[in-house]
Amino acid sequence: MERYLTHVILHEVGHTLGLxxxxxxxxVYDGTPNTPRSNSVMEYVVDADAIYVDVPQSYDVQAVRYLYNLSSxxxxxxxxxxxxxRVEPYCNRYDxxxxxxxxxxxxxxxxxxELVLYEILPFPALAAAFDHYGNATLQWARSGTSADRRFAYNIAMAYVRPPVALPPDAGPGFGPAADDLARRVLSRLYLDPVASRGVFNATPAESSAITPAAVADIHGILINVDGIRxxxxxxxxxDILKxxxxxxxxxxxxxxxDTVATQAGTATGSQKLLAEDLLARIDLALSPYYR
Ligand SMILES: [Zn+2]
Structure with a gap:
């Protein structure tokens, strides 16, 4: 507790000195035991790391020396x-x-x-975690290097991208949960209100990094390529494609x-009604497509 309070006080004294x-x-923290948890007491470190940041760190010393003409x-x-x-995905509070x-x-x-797919917890119990970790992951899909954007998108769509191959140990809820999660991820990336996207909230610009993969995934879900959608x-x-x-x-x-029209032609009962409604939605989005 003393080390934690020392960290907090150092941070606030840092502000009074102008930092x-x-x-x-x-x-700077690579996870190995003897590396510093932060180069600065002015970072928002998680509590577990704060106790290791209980003396001024290298950045703080450099900055104070520069500010007070002790160094040029x-x-x-x-x-x-x-x-x-808001603009640099590697700049996060409490990461x-x-x-x-x-x-x-x-x-x-x-x-x-995984907790949702294997029905260990229902989605509502994890909604806050989905928002926090999903938004944080997607900030790299929204911006950053092409490699980072691809990596983040692949994490976001892992397990749920079409066609989903049901693992041997999947329960009956796996398919519906994968469908629900994929919709939530793609909607969060492209469609959800800016206010729900976290601090990093730009709609991804069209680019070769993730756009072709996203359009292919969205098309796969639209035509229900794997039968779980x-x-x-x-x-x-x-709505996303529009x-x-x-x-x-x-x-x-x-x-x-074309695919949905064929499906609507062969479906029966409520499935036919829903397929025809989907077709009507597509027609509305297509005529004309460009706003
Ligand atoms: Zn502060």
Missing amino acids: RHNFAGSL EQPTDLFCTDEHT QYSDPLGEDYGPTFLLVK GFQSRRTMV SMQSLGAYSALRQGR
Whole structure:
């Protein structure tokens, strides 16, 4: 407790000396026992790491020396602050490790999905975790390098992208849960209100990094390529393709229409009604496609 309070007081004294937050601090921590948890007391570190940041760190010393004319050298340590959290995916409050996506957010988001897919917990019990770790993972899909965008998108769609291959130990709820999670991930990425997306909330710009993969996944769900997709998801995929306003999405919607028309022709009962309604939704989105 004393070390934790010391950390908090150092942070606040840092502010009085003129230091701003440094949310890049935790990027120096590679997870091995003897590396620093942060290069700065001005980082928001998780409580478990805060007790290891109970003396001024390298960035703090550099910054104070520069500010008070004890050195002409500007700090060379990594630095980012509050406004960067919206534009730089590696600039996060309360993150951990030099690779926060690969070592923290990504694996935890996969775990959240596993808990739902294997029916260990229902989605509502994990909704807050889905929001936190899903949004954090998707911030790299929204921006960053092509490699990071691809990596983040693949984590976000892992287990749930079409065609889903049901694992041998899957229970009866696996398919419906995969359908529900895929809809939630793609909707969060492209369709959900900005306010629900977390601090990093831009709709991904069209790019070769993830757009072709996303359009292919959305098309696969729209036509129910793996037989586990419900009409709620399929309707959402129409809305996403419409929102994209791109030639690739337009083409996917056109191709999807042909398949859905065939399905509506052979379906019976309520499935036929729902397929015809989906077809009507596609037609509305297509005529004309461009707004
Ligand atoms: Zn502060």
